[in-house]
Amino acid sequence: MNIPLELVSVQTDDDLSRVRKAVSTCASSLSFDVMSRTRLVTAASELARNMLKYGGGGVVQIEKLRESSRVGLRATFEDQGPGMADTEKALTDGFSSGRGLGLGLGGARRLVDEFLLDSQPGRGTKVSIATWVRNR
Amino acid sequence: MDRIPIAKIGSCLFATIQVDMHDRLALALREDLGSELLRTQAKGVLLDITSLDTLDTFIARLLAGIGAMAQLLGARTVLVGMRPAVAMTLVELGLTLEGVQTALNVERGMALLEATR
Numbered sequence A: 001m002n003i004p005l006e007l008v009s010v011q012t013d014d015d016l017s018r019v020r021k022a023v024s025t026c027a028s029s030l031s032f033d034v035m036s037r038t039r040l041v042t043a044a045s046e047l048a049r050n051m052l053k054y055g056g057g058g059v060v061q062i063e064k065l066r067e068s069s070r071v072g073l074r075a076t077f078e079d080q081g082p083g084m085a086d087t088e089k090a091l092t093d094g095f096s097s098g099r100g101l102g103l104g105l106g107g108a109r110r111l112v113d114e115f116l117l118d119s120q121p122g123r124g125t126k127v128s129i130a131t132w133v134r135n136r
Numbered sequence B: 001m002d003r004i005p006i007a008k009i010g011s012c013l014f015a016t017i018q019v020d021m022h023d024r025l026a027l028a029l030r031e032d033l034g035s036e037l038l039r040t041q042a043k044g045v046l047l048d049i050t051s052l053d054t055l056d057t058f059i060a061r062l063l064a065g066i067g068a069m070a071q072l073l074g075a076r077t078v079l080v081g082m083r084p085a086v087a088m089t090l091v092e093l094g095l096t097l098e099g100v101q102t103a104l105n106v107e108r109g110m111a112l113l114e115a116t117r
C-alpha cells in the first residue's frame, strides 16, 4: 500500500530547498537512519535540480511504501520538458548537456535502493527513487 | 536577500553555513567572500558546515569554486565540521572537493590555517 505524504511543485531555486526539507521530514517520520536519510535527500536534490534545469520545472510526489514486512519512502519527479533521447548516456558519470558535473543522475541511482528512469524526447521525464527502512 | 555573515578573525575570514544552503545564498557567499578577501587581504577562509545536513553536486562544486577563487586571491580554504553522512554521500556521488582542505572542527581548522601561514 502506498500512502501519499507530500506534493511539492518545483519552479524556482527556492523550491529545491522545499523538496529537500519535505524528503528529510518524511524520512525522519519513517525513522530512517541518518545515513539513509542523507542519501535520499541528496538524490532528491539532484533530481529536483535536473527537473528545474532541464525539464522546465515539475512536480515531486513523496509516498510512504508499506508492505507486510517493511516500510519505505518513494519520491517521484515528473516534468513535461524535452525528455532524453538516450537515458543510458544521461546516466553515465561525467555526461552533462549543460555545464554540470554530470554526476546527478548516476549519483542519485547509487544513493538509493530503487531507481527508475522513464523518458522520451518530447514526452517529458519521470524519475522515481525508493529506499527501504533498514531493520535494526 | 539573506546573506551569510562573514567575520574576520585574525587574518582569516570565517563563515557559518546554515542547515540548508539554498543556491542563491551559496552564490551570494561566494561573491561576498571574494570582495572580503580583496578588502581585508585575509590569508585564510574557514567555512563551518557543521549544521549542513546535505551537500549536492551543485553546492559542492560551488564550495570547491570558493576554494579555487580564494587560492587565486592568496588565501587557503578549510571546510570544517562536515558530517560523516554528508562525507560518505559525497564519496558515493563520485565527488572530490579539490582546492579545499577539510578539518574535523573549527579549532583544528584554525590550527591548519595558522600552521601554514
Ligand SMILES: Nc1ncnc2c1ncn2[C@@H]1O[C@H](COP(=O)(O)OP(=O)(O)O)[C@@H](O)[C@H]1O
Binding pocket: A046, A050, A051, A054, A055, A079, A081, A082, A083, A084, A090, A091, A095, A096, A097, A098, A099, A100, A101, A102, A103, A104, A105, A106, A125
Ligand atoms: N529532467 C530532465 N529532462 C531532460 N534531460 C535531463 C533531465 N535530467 C537530466 N537530464 C539530462 O541528463 C544529463 C545528466 O544529468 P546529471 O547527471 O544530473 O548531470 P548535470 O545535471 O550535471 O548535467 C543532463 O545534462 C541532461 O542532458
Ligand SMILES: [Mg+2]
Binding pocket: A046, A049, A050, A100, A102, A103, A104, A105
Ligand atoms: Mg544534475
